[in-house]
Amino acid sequence: MEQYLNPDTLGKMYIDGEWREAASGKTRDIIYPYDQRKIARVTEGDVEDARQAIAAARRAFDKGDWARTPASERGALVGKLADLIERDAEELAALESWDTAKTMEESRGDMQDIAGIFRYFAGLADKDAGEVIASPIPNTTSTIVREPVGVCGQISPWNYPLLQASWKMAPALATGNTIVMKPSEDTPLTTIKVTQLAEEAGFPAGVVNLVLGAGPTVGKELAESVDVDLISFTGGIETGRKIMQAATGNMKKIAFELGGKNPNVIFADTDLELAIDYVLNGIFFHAGQVCSAGARLIVEDSLHDKLVEGVIERTKKIRLGEAFDPKTEMGPLISEKHRAKVERYIQIGKDEGAKLVLGGDRPSDPALQKGFFVNPTIFVDCDTSMRIVQEEVFGPVLTVERFHTEEEAIRLANDTTYGLSGAVWSKDQNRAHRVASAMRMGTVWINDFNIYFAQAPWGGYKQSGIGRELGAAGLEEYTEIKHVYQNYATEPLNWFGASS
Ligand SMILES: NC(=O)c1ccc[n+]([C@@H]2O[C@H](COP(=O)([O-])OP(=O)(O)OC[C@H]3O[C@@H](n4cnc5c(N)ncnc54)[C@H](O)[C@@H]3O)[C@@H](O)[C@H]2O)c1
Numbered sequence: 001m002e003q004y005l006n007p008d009t010l011g012k013m014y015i016d017g018e019w020r021e022a023a024s025g026k027t028r029d030i031i032y033p034y035d036q037r038k039i040a041r042v043t044e045g046d047v048e049d050a051r052q053a054i055a056a057a058r059r060a061f062d063k064g065d066w067a068r069t070p071a072s073e074r075g076a077l078v079g080k081l082a083d084l085i086e087r088d089a090e091e092l093a094a095l096e097s098w099d100t101a102k103t104m105e106e107s108r109g110d111m112q113d114i115a116g117i118f119r120y121f122a123g124l125a126d127k128d129a130g131e132v133i134a135s136p137i138p139n140t141t142s143t144i145v146r147e148p149v150g151v152c153g154q155i156s157p158w159n160y161p162l163l164q165a166s167w168k169m170a171p172a173l174a175t176g177n178t179i180v181m182k183p184s185e186d187t188p189l190t191t192i193k194v195t196q197l198a199e200e201a202g203f204p205a206g207v208v209n210l211v212l213g214a215g216p217t218v219g220k221e222l223a224e225s226v227d228v229d230l231i232s233f234t235g236g237i238e239t240g241r242k243i244m245q246a247a248t249g250n251m252k253k254i255a256f257e258l259g260g261k262n263p264n265v266i267f268a269d270t271d272l273e274l275a276i277d278y279v280l281n282g283i284f285f286h287a288g289q290v291c292s293a294g295a296r297l298i299v300e301d302s303l304h305d306k307l308v309e310g311v312i313e314r315t316k317k318i319r320l321g322e323a324f325d326p327k328t329e330m331g332p333l334i335s336e337k338h339r340a341k342v343e344r345y346i347q348i349g350k351d352e353g354a355k356l357v358l359g360g361d362r363p364s365d366p367a368l369q370k371g372f373f374v375n376p377t378i379f380v381d382c383d384t385s386m387r388i389v390q391e392e393v394f395g396p397v398l399t400v401e402r403f404h405t406e407e408e409a410i411r412l413a414n415d416t417t418y419g420l421s422g423a424v425w426s427k428d429q430n431r432a433h434r435v436a437s438a439m440r441m442g443t444v445w446i447n448d449f450n451i452y453f454a455q456a457p458w459g460g461y462k463q464s465g466i467g468r469e470l471g472a473a474g475l476e477e478y479t480e481i482k483h484v485y486q487n488y489a490t491e492p493l494n495w496f497g498a499s500s
């Protein structure tokens with residue numbers, strides 16, 4: 001997979017149809033989280049570069065050609081980008097694995113999803129025919145049309161770098177917006193590559209812009225600029241609060257996908273082996289660095305001990321390793337800083353009285369010492385007063401709570417400020433549906449975990465987000481609704497100054 005790396009080539013920004021270096025001349029090294037090897041060097045943009053990208057997107061939008069391009073043509077371009085992503089899927093997957101250290105198998109799955117997302121929104125692009133509504137006034141018609149919002153700032157995180165970017169790019173472009181994309185400074189490689197593919201697909205200059213750099217500079221400028229009409233952000237809640245405040249200057253539209261602390265509720269009638277399997281996948285996939293990770297196992301008392309025992313036994317067998325080794329099941333965390341955060345939470349869990357029954361430390365294998373690894377970790381005897389249960393750890397750390405009644409299961413599941421996703425497991429379909437409908441989350445899985453696809457909306461209740469990505473709702477986020485009213489028989493009003 002080394003053939004896809006070129007550490008001596010500088011990754012650049014794409015502004016107004018040109019590949020550019022940062023005005024400051026600064027650069028940033030990108031490292032492989034498995035062994036801290038330098039894998040790439042990219043230009044490090046700043047506020048000035050963000051301003052140039054925003055200005056380019058503004059000009060391209062205000063010129064009007066792109067927004068007025070027939071929707072079927074815009075859809076065809078988005079579809080062409082899907083084809084190019086499929087053509088280069090193996091290279092994109094390798095770059096994603098170098099950047100994040102997630103396994104190649106995971107990255108290959110992500111690339112398939114990403115091509116599917118571009119294809120889905122390409123197909124939706126020309127399906128909106130507007131709507132004629134019943135006007136209450138004689139001799140008039142009222143039509144509802146959807147139009148692009150304008151210039152969209154798009155800020156993505158490091159855990160699913162291209163997947164989260166694609167959820168923003170595809171609907172924004174399909175609906176005629178212009179974009180300034182800012183990937184996480186830690187993981188820009190696949191977003192650079194996909195921008196190259198957008199250029200190859202033939203998007204007009206200024207429609208797709210890419211800026212690279214840090215959140216507090218480049219990202220903040222996107223959030224603050226009065227020339228940006230919408231800011232779409234995926235990331236942590238504290239960053240979300242800052243962006244929300246920064247966005248007030250011109251009251252821009254905001255679309256937020258934030259964190260989660262997702263309950264996995266298991267009733268005693270669930271098949272034990274199936275439950276064990278999905279509990280592991282729910283929390284340890286991508287080392288728990290998943291917004292919808294099943295970090296909170298909430299299990300019925302009579303199944304608790306057997307389930308915990310089975311989960312511990314299988315967790316012990318998880319193979320930690322390198323992204324390109326097909327035997328690897330779990331990779332490292334993204335950075336030293338993030339590992340320190342996860343380890344702080346493990347200490348908090350211990351201090352709060354949660355009982356550590358597995359992990360909590362780093363692997364001893366000499367081959368893994370340069371990677372930011374934390375062993376899969378399990379706490380039992382947890383309750384909702386604990387920070388380890390309430391706050392997003394974003395690592396391979398599972399907490400276990402027990403319940404005795406359906407009401408208690410619902411109360412525990414909902415006892416969180418988050419509301420991204422959750423699952424309920426039971427062979428009793430009526431009960432499963434009752435519980436699912438009582439769970440205050442944007443996605444609830446029944447007898448499954450962590451399923452998402454282009455056709456279904458994704459987003460959070462409560463502090464997990466604002467708005468939706470994917471599905472028809474994900475397209476609508478990028479549109480303004482306009483009411484066009486026409487009078488066919490306009491008569492004088494004579495309201496003012498008409499009397500003699
Ligand atoms: N809900 C979802 O679908 C979803 C999906 C993926 C990740 N997430 C969440 O993302 C978080 C992990 O990602 P992260 O650590 O990259 O998040 P983060 O908030 O640290 O960073 C996300 C992005 O915001 C930028 N940023 C940072 N400070 C900024 C500022 N002041 N102004 C503007 N932009 C700024 C960063 O550069 C990065 O591009 C987790 O909380 C996870 O749950 C949510």
Ligand SMILES: C[N+](C)(C)CC=O
Pocket residue numbers: 159160163289290291292452
């Ligand atoms: C939304 N998802 C599950 C793809 C990634 C969350 O981190």
